[in-house]
Structure formats: structure tokens, C-alpha cells
Amino acid sequence: MSYAALKMIHVTSVVISYLLFSLRSMWKMQDSAALQQRWVKITPHVVDTILLVSAIALAIRIQQDPVHDSWLSAKVIGLLFYIGLGMTALKFGKTRKGRISAWIAAQLVFLYIVLVAVTKNPAVFFLAA
Template identity: 50%
Template structure:
């Protein structure tokens, strides 16, 4: 696989990850039993693993270390925030209000990550 193909695979994984999170978050807001389906509990982890492995591979192939580019640092910090907010939204939030707030915040962080990736700037706005 060449760099461009891997980059497109990574972008596809990012889109799939975001779409799956959005779907799971909407189901959470509706208290849907669909969240308990086996594929819903497994597929997002597989997609996110592929996303992370492709990101690391792209960084290695391009010779970029996480601290070498400010935009990469911004993406990594935002990724940690997205993961924490996402787990609060889907699993760990004690009330619906907490989960809903974390869900919206996670979606905003996801949008920020995409904007940083496209602009290659830590402050894309």
C-alpha cells in the first residue's frame, strides 16, 4: 500500500468512526436497545483501531513525530479529549444530561480534529 492509499484509508476510518459515534450517541439519547447489539459494541473499536494504526503508520512513513508539528500535537490532545468525552457520553455519564452534554462536546472536538487535519493548523478558525 502506498502513502496516498493509506491516507485515504485513514480518512475513511475517521469518517466511519465519527458516523458510528454519532449513531451510538443518538441511540443513547433515545435510550435505544440498539446500543446493546453485539456489532455496535465491537465495530467501533475495530474501526478506531484501524484509524489509530493507519495514523501511526502515516506518521512513521512521513517521518513525523507527534511533537514535531504543532497541528499533530493539537490533534493528539484533542483525540484524548474526544475519547474521554465519548466514554462519558456513551457509557460513564451518570445522568442523561451529563451524557448529552458530553456527546455534544465530543462532536465539537471531533469537528475540531477534522478541521486541524484539513488545515494543518492547530487553530484552524
């Protein structure tokens, strides 16, 4: 598979994953019964699997790894924070305020991950300084 095709799959799955997280978060904040639909429980896992597989394939294709490439390390660490915050926002947050705080923090981490991906610089917020 070509680099362009892999990147398109990866970026598309990033967008879909983010939109699904946002939708599920809104439903969670509203205590919506929509969260109980079968597709809502399954689709995010399928999309996130495609996202992860495409990320690994891209890293292999461009011959970069998180051990030697700091921008990729930053993305992986950011992803772990994003997952933890997402789990807090959707499942483990004890209060509505806590879930909303985790959701907002997840948005900031997502932005960081995207900016690192675009700039290939883990210090992306310090570029203007």
C-alpha cells in the same frame, strides 16, 4: 502501501468511526436495546484500531511526530479529549443532560481535529483573526 492508500484508509475509518459514535449516541439518548447488539459492541473497536494504525503509519510515512510537529500534537491531544467526552456521552455520564453535553462537546472537538488535519495548523480557529 502508498501514501494515498493509507490516507484513504485513514479518512474512511474517521468517517465510519464518527458515524458509529453518532449512531450509538442517538441510541444511548433513546435508551435503545440496539446498543446491546453484538456488532454494535465490536465494530467500533475494530474501526478505531484501523484508524489508529493508519494514523501512525501516515505519521511515519510523512516523517512527522507529535513531539516536533505542533499540529500533530494538537490532533493527539484533541483525540484524547474526544475519547474522554465520548466515554462520558456513552458510558459514564450520570444524567441525560450530562451525556448530551459531553456529546455536543465531542462534536466540537471532532471538528477541531478535522480542521487541524486539513490546515496543519493547531490555531485553526484563530486563522481569521
